[in-house]
Amino acid sequence: EGASYGVLPRPCRALVLLNPQSGAGRALDDFHAVVQPMLADADIAPSIFITERPHHAQERMREEDLSQWDTLVVMSGDGLLHEVVNGLMERPDWEEALKTPLCILPGGSGNALAASINYYAGNDHVAKKKLLTNCTFILCKGLHAQMDLVSLSTASGKRFFSFLGFGWGFIADVDIDSEKYRRLGNARFTLGTLQCLARLRVYQGRLSYLPLGPEHGAPPAPRDPPEPPEEGTEQGALPSDSLLAPLGQPVPASWAVVPEEEFVCVYAIYQSHLGTNLLMAPAARLDDGCIHLFYVRAGISRVALLKVFLAMGRGTHLDLGCPHLHHVPVRAFRLEPRGSAGVMTVDGEALACEPVQGQLHRRLCRVVCG
Ligand code: ADP
Ligand code: MG
Structure with missing residues (x-):
């Protein structure tokens, strides 16, 4: 029972869940300025879903037809990814739903998972725009692996x-x-x-x-x-x-x-x-x-x-x-x-x-x- 790795298909259909209030409130601007051009070069097509309130992303994940997406990208802090994971766990088909690779792009003030993934990848310690660039590059490469969860x-x-x-x-x-x-x-x-x-x-x-x-x-x-x-x-x-x-x-x-x-x-x-x-x-x-x-x-x-x-x-x-x-x-x-x-x-x-x-x-x- 070893680890299993995968790679995102190309073209790649990405649902981007973005919290416009996260962090300093610049997530949407940063997405357009930094993320979108890199994704275009990598043949990743994003559909943006802007959250309007707490639990909005969680509700959507509960209902979403996941066959439309190759990856679920969260551009926010850790809090929005927590909603996404828990929304997926509320589905009767959670086991299948959790096979969809998740991706975090740091847009919040607390970006612990993004910093961790940047560290596991062997990159230098960076913050802010550089961390966002590194995480977007990781998405462009498209490798995915399993992650533990704690109940x-x-x-x-x-x-x-x-x-x-x-x-x-x-x-x-x-x-x-x-x-x-x-x-x-x-x-x-x-x-x-x-x-x-x-x-x-x-x-x-x-x-x-x-x-x-x-x-x-x-x-x-x-x-x-x-x-x-x-x-x-x-x-x-x-x-x-x-x-x-x-x-x-x-x-x-x-x-x-x-x-x-x-x-x-x-x-x-x-x-x-x-x-x-x-x-x-x-x-x-x-x-x-x-x-x-x-x-x-x-x-x-x-x-x-x-x-x-x-x-x-x-x-x-x-x-x-x-x-x-x-x-x-x-x-x-x-x-x-x-x-x-x-x-x-x-x-x-x-x-x-x-x-x-x-x-x-x-x-x-x-x-x-x-
Ligand atoms: P940060 O790192 O800045 O705290 P998070 O992603 O952790 O960013 O989000 C903080 C909270 O904002 C989460 O509880 C999330 O549910 C909530 N949230 C999501 N969308 C909105 C919105 N449009 N307006 C206000 N709060 C939101
Ligand atoms: Mg938070």
Whole structure:
């Protein structure tokens, strides 16, 4: 069961879902100026769908006749791709629908997947127009590969499929608080980080996880055992979370429970980049079968936390030897916050604070990559 690669056909019919409000509000102009001429040279014909409101793209994906398209391109931030993935998962034919290669072109203020794909492709670290050019070039080449998704479920019964990460505490607050600085583009995160550092707080809860395996800490074995065929799976039933016990029951015995219950932040990331300038999990790959679980225990000083964030620009934060910063490769995790203060984020989008757990589903969708 190895990875499977593909290449987009030529001519190529691309549906481009574009959020005109994303980032600094320049996505449509950038599309015409940068993307369209390159696609024309590569024999890729785009049809543009401009989103008018939140969930517009998700609704369209639920209904869309996908036989018309060779690829679904998202020109926005990570939030719009999250909608597209979840819209596809809401279809009775989700399994077939997920075979359509997805593509991300950075048009938002949070472009973590675009930065990750640029990094996996071996390109130099770039941002803004250069990142857009690199990602458009990757689309023009048209190679696509499988990507892991994480299934997240909440105590109130919500279920999401996530391609980037889940956060709680400090980083989630920065992400959501800084929404008001969206017009600054990526700088919104720098300003937000400094503001949140000034009023650093502690978040209480219990964190549990299923470690990746005996090779703990090492890259996962190339021949990962295939997920057992799910029993009682009818046509259209969503992939079952076989590693999870119901929320409200204790975690399975093979899980670890973090003894401390006070955190500054918890972040489960499955791509390399948390933002264009934040290389949080340098070892991550699209289909490595791994959730990189990071947490920072309470008691860290502001200066030490700032150092962690500054080092994350180069991906060297784990070399600092900071005793409050932990990194564990896992297959599944559970977070049970005490109280409902603070926010949680999924792929950069806000979520009410409540118990959440998630497990990885390997190679569930496809994405255009270098
Ligand atoms: P950014 O990186 O700038 O946050 P995102 O792609 O994450 O960009 O989009 C942010 C939010 O905007 C998403 O929740 C999405 O649903 C929403 N959205 C999509 N289209 C529109 C629109 N036309 N007006 C306002 N919000 C929109
Ligand atoms: Mg966003």
